[in-house]
Amino acid sequence: MSDKTADAKRTRGHPGQPCPVGPVLDIVFSRWTTPILWTLNEFGRQRFGELAGLLGTITPKVLTQRLKQLERDGLVLRTYYPEIPPRVEYEISDLGRSLGPVFASLARWTEDNLAKVERARQDFDAA
Amino acid sequence: MSDKTADAKRTRGHPGQPCPVGPVLDIVFSRWTTPILWTLNEFGRQRFGELAGLLGTITPKVLTQRLKQLERDGLVLRTYYPEIPPRVEYEISDLGRSLGPVFASLARWTEDNLAKVERARQDFDAA
DNA sequence: TATAGTAGGTACCTAAAGGAAAGTGACTAG
DNA sequence: CTAGTCACTTTCCTTTAGGTACCTACTATA
Numbered sequence: 001m002s003d004k005t006a007d008a009k010r011t012r013g014h015p016g017q018p019c020p021v022g023p024v025l026d027i028v029f030s031r032w033t034t035p036i037l038w039t040l041n042e043f044g045r046q047r048f049g050e051l052a053g054l055l056g057t058i059t060p061k062v063l064t065q066r067l068k069q070l071e072r073d074g075l076v077l078r079t080y081y082p083e084i085p086p087r088v089e090y091e092i093s094d095l096g097r098s099l100g101p102v103f104a105s106l107a108r109w110t111e112d113n114l115a116k117v118e119r120a121r122q123d124f125d126a127a
Numbered sequence: 128m129s130d131k132t133a134d135a136k137r138t139r140g141h142p143g144q145p146c147p148v149g150p151v152l153d154i155v156f157s158r159w160t161t162p163i164l165w166t167l168n169e170f171g172r173q174r175f176g177e178l179a180g181l182l183g184t185i186t187p188k189v190l191t192q193r194l195k196q197l198e199r200d201g202l203v204l205r206t207y208y209p210e211i212p213p214r215v216e217y218e219i220s221d222l223g224r225s226l227g228p229v230f231a232s233l234a235r236w237t238e239d240n241l242a243k244v245e246r247a248r249q250d251f252d253a254a
Numbered sequence: 255t256a257t258a259g260t261a262g263g264t265a266c267c268t269a270a271a272g273g274a275a276a277g278t279g280a281c282t283a284g
Numbered sequence: 285c286t287a288g289t290c291a292c293t294t295t296c297c298t299t300t301a302g303g304t305a306c307c308t309a310c311t312a313t314a
Binding site: 038106116 | 149150152199229236241243
């Protein structure tokens with residue numbers, strides 16, 4: 001299946017009308033995209049192996065997949081050096097950096113409210 | 128498996144250190160949670176059937192699951208009326224409403240940058 | 255000759271999420 | 285006595301994501 005047709009299938013079924021943020025979720029909040037973007041933003045340009053190390057438990061296959069998607073979406077820039085052995089470096093793009101305020105907003109909400117969620121869970125489970 | 132142990136397994140593998148927003152993703156951006164919260168915020172208190180209608184294609188099973196999770200996380204309030212036939216109403220909580228700025232930030236980014244992502248994809252696919 | 259080093263690609267497998275369809279319980283209107 | 289309402293619940297099946305393990309090319313080095 002081509003990536004193009006995959007786009008249609010990858011939509012999370014967010015019904016078009018009632019939710020204007022639906023389209024972004026698959027772009028920004030897929031399983032590994034958030035920590036990848038975060039890492040590239042924090043630690044700057046990284047090689048494939050370094051990035052894998054920083055992310056900890058990701059497998060090469062998945063890292064390749066996610067990086068390819070992020071590159072296709074214009075959020076990450078890939079530079080290939082045809083040396084032996086090969087070297088590839090990834091960095092966040094301007095478009096990727098433009099997500100900063102979104103992440104900041106999310107981080108602020110987390111800081112302020114994550115504890116409330118955890119308390120709500122305890123109350124719910126107790127009852 | 129209990130919901131408590133499910134919490135641990137549901138984590139998306141976002142490696143703890145490098146990404147402070149990881150914990151929220153499962154709470155706010157799971158498959159159907161975003162449109163559910165959005166709908167409850169826009170259209171107010173809704174019964175189960177009404178909500179299903181507004182969301183379009185969701186199945187009762189999944190809607191029940193997601194609503195239960197949202198209730199447990201304190202983002203949605205559930206009111207059960209023991210009538211015959213039974214009636215249940217769902218509404219967004221204050222904690223749920225506190226996500227407003229996050230959603231707004233995301234909506235703004237979408238408006239400003241979704242077109243850029245789509246263009247990046249076209250360029251990428253062309254090459 | 256053999257090995258290490260790098261960034262992947264491939265084939266196969268498993269687990270989890272999600273959808274489809276039918277059933278449940280309790281009552282009421284016909 | 286049957287059908288309908290509502291909010292689920294249960295069972296089964298398909299899809300998907302992710303993991304494991306192995307393979308690729310190419311060269312310098314031992």
